[in-house]
Amino acid sequence: MRGDEAKRVCPGINLVQVPVARGKANLNLYRSAGAEVVAILASKGKCERASIDEVYLDLTDAAKEMLLQAPPDSPEGIFMEATKSNILGLPADASEKEKNVRAWLCQSEADYQDKLLACGAIIVAQLRVRVLEETQFTCSAGIAHNKMLAKLVSGMYKPAQQTVVPSSSVQDLLASLPVKKMKQLGGKLGSSLQDDLGVETIGDLLSFTEEKLQEQYGVNTG
Known part of the structure; x- marks a missing residue:
């Protein structure tokens, strides 16, 4: 939420701005x-x-x-x-x-x-x-x-x-972790996993073999 929007919602709010140099x-x-x-x-x-x-x-x-x-x-x-x-x-x-x-x-x-x-x-x-x-x-x-x-x-x-x-505890931690929360999977690759393979969590991703992922995304990415 931008500062002007916050003031409309809460007129009494005190906003603190970081110092500015050269714009x-x-x-x-x-x-x-x-x-x-x-x-x-x-x-x-x-x-x-x-x-x-x-x-x-x-x-x-x-x-x-x-x-x-x-x-x-x-x-x-x-x-x-x-x-x-x-x-x-x-x-x-x-x-x-x-x-x-x-x-x-x-x-x-x-x-x-x-x-x-x-x-x-x-x-x-x-x-x-x-x-x-x-x-x-x-x-x-x-x-x-x-x-x-x-x-x-x-x-x-x-x-x-x-x-x-x-x-x-690693497996349980990752099982329910949304795929978009994983570093390097928050952008296009994460979206592709969701759209192409129906992957929503890292646990879902673990159900696919390395060969299947390489077939879908290439040797290096897979």
């Missing part, structure tokens, strides 16, 4: 703020800027180091902010959430990949607290084994929350 929005303030956040995140891993207010952070090495030197082996010793994580696949009982999250984060018999995710969740929680303390900015985050999944869930719970995607 265009001046985003230097936001870039500077983003740089402050990235500087903190980069203390734990390699950062890749995705947009003015989004960044991918590779925590693989930091998570491996934590798992080797100081693994989360006691529910009582878990960093408090990490216990507020939203972990896909855990029971939805709100009254037991913190207890369940603590147990998941220090599960001693989990596979190696989930242990790395648990360490990653703790590190991200620590970083988010640092960002808040040092810049007064809040952050939401997605923690997963790849950028695509992390991006998908980073905005699932807001504001100032984080979501973890264990490997066992």
Whole structure:
């Protein structure tokens, strides 16, 4: 909704406009703020800027180091902010959430990949607290084994929350995900999947073989 439309609907609204330079929005303030956040995140891993207010952070090495030197082996010793994580696949009982999250984060018999995710969740929680303390900015985050999944869930719970995607929850996450929500499928290709194959969700897409998709869209795209 444009500003003039908003004023017609709500005459008392106060609109805030970004600074303008040379007839265009001046985003230097936001870039500077983003740089402050990235500087903190980069203390734990390699950062890749995705947009003015989004960044991918590779925590693989930091998570491996934590798992080797100081693994989360006691529910009582878990960093408090990490216990507020939203972990896909855990029971939805709100009254037991913190207890369940603590147990998941220090599960001693989990596979190696989930242990790395648990360490990653703790590190991200620590970083988010640092960002808040040092810049007064809040952050939401997605923690997963790849950028695509992390991006998908980073905005699932807001504001100032984080979501973890264990490997066992990936299929359920994608099964009902609208195809247009998937990166690179939001444009013409996504529309083609809907029109040509009747695909509405990623779960629908998984019912087609690679050969069928290559036959329809070519070897590279399929």
